[in-house]
Amino acid sequence: MSANIGVSLREHLLKHCDRTELRRIIYHIAETCKYISSILGEYNRKVAQTHNSSGEQQLEVDILSNEILMERLRRDTSFGINEFASEELDKLEIFNTNSGRYSVSCDPVDGSSLADVNLSIGTIVGIYDGPILNDRGGRDNMVAALYVLYGPLTTLMYTTKSGVHEFVLDPTGNYVLATENIRLEEKGSIYSPGGLKKDWTREHRDFIKTLEEQGHKLRYSGGLVADVNQILLKGGGIFTYPALVDKPDGKLRVYFELQQMALLVEQAGGLATNGEDHILNLSPTDIDARSPIYLGSKYEVNLAQQYLEHTVAV
Numbered sequence: 001m002s003a004n005i006g007v008s009l010r011e012h013l014l015k016h017c018d019r020t021e022l023r024r025i026i027y028h029i030a031e032t033c034k035y036i037s038s039i040l041g042e043y044n045r046k047v048a049q050t051h052n053s054s055g056e057q058q059l060e061v062d063i064l065s066n067e068i069l070m071e072r073l074r075r076d077t078s079f080g081i082n083e084f085a086s087e088e089l090d091k092l093e094i095f096n097t098n099s100g101r102y103s104v105s106c107d108p109v110d111g112s113s114l115a116d117v118n119l120s121i122g123t124i125v126g127i128y129d130g131p132i133l134n135d136r137g138g139r140d141n142m143v144a145a146l147y148v149l150y151g152p153l154t155t156l157m158y159t160t161k162s163g164v165h166e167f168v169l170d171p172t173g174n175y176v177l178a179t180e181n182i183r184l185e186e187k188g189s190i191y192s193p194g195g196l197k198k199d200w201t202r203e204h205r206d207f208i209k210t211l212e213e214q215g216h217k218l219r220y221s222g223g224l225v226a227d228v229n230q231i232l233l234k235g236g237g238i239f240t241y242p243a244l245v246d247k248p249d250g251k252l253r254v255y256f257e258l259q260q261m262a263l264l265v266e267q268a269g270g271l272a273t274n275g276e277d278h279i280l281n282l283s284p285t286d287i288d289a290r291s292p293i294y295l296g297s298k299y300e301v302n303l304a305q306q307y308l309e310h311t312v313a314v
């Protein structure tokens with residue numbers, strides 16, 4: 001009997017990504033997330049004395065994980081990274097490498113407000129060919145997206161626009177292929193609705209009511225990575241963080257969270273829209289820009305679109 005060693009991330013990248021530098025960046029980020037995972041336990045309850053550019057209270061895990069990611073990417077300039085943007089920074093960081101072809105935009109620890117109660121949190125990363133801010137939109141501009149989920153298991157989900165693939169960090173510290181070519185069903189059975197119900201618009205409330213009447217189950221953890229991960233692995237459903245009555249752009253950020261998740265979900269056969277346009281068509285000029293989002297299986301996202309466009313009688 002021989003041991004089943006499994007496909008490593010390195011082997012998989014060699015098959016699914018023909019750009020050497022991009023492979024190295026993804027691998028380096030995956031390795032860096034092992035460090036981030038190792039500090040989460042020690043710093044998960046420590047509140048920092050600072051706020052991020054969106055005015056949110058930072059935790060020490062936010063600041064430390066940002067530093068770990070940024071400095072590890074900056075140090076090895078042979079990767080050719082030019083710009084680094086993070087939800088935890090006030091402005092874009094330019095690494096000034098001579099060969100800087102790629103840029104990285106990230107949320108180092110998404111859902112960090114859940115860290116103190118030991119719920120799942122994650123790191124979100126998008127990789128761009130060229131500058132992050134340009135008018136091409138995320139679909140053309142982004143060449144890879146990934147997240148690492150720190151839960152009972154540490155898992156990594158990535159796409160280089162050649163399908164979506166899940167890896168599990170095994171006890172020996174290696175990422176091993178768990179699920180290849182994840183596909184969403186046309187219609188799922190779960191919904192994750194962000195924002196307070198009292199702040200939802202009438203259209204959004206009616207849409208959610210219809211999902212409930214159709215038998216969709218409420219599955220909302222309050223952490224974007226875990227909520228999107230369950231939609232990908234359960235084969236469908238919808239995650240929403242809608243426009244709110246007093247916050248028409250919602251809460252989540254286009255460049256740090258939304259376009260990465262949109263690329264992963266579209267690659268799995270799903271959709272992501274803000275109600276007016278595909279999330280991957282957006283190219284706001286502000287790195288901190290926010291947008292409403294409806295992301296998941298085609299049926300639910302198209303239904304949301306109909307409610308938002310008032311093409312469903314309510």
Ligand code: FDP
Nearest residue numbers: 110111112113114194195222223224
């Ligand atoms: P958090 O503020 O804890 O970082 O990134 C923002 C985020 O979490 C997402 O992970 C999550 O989907 C959303 O906020 C949850 O917001 P609500 O608390 O308003 O539901």
Ligand code: ZN
Nearest residue numbers: 107110111257
């Ligand atoms: Zn976040």
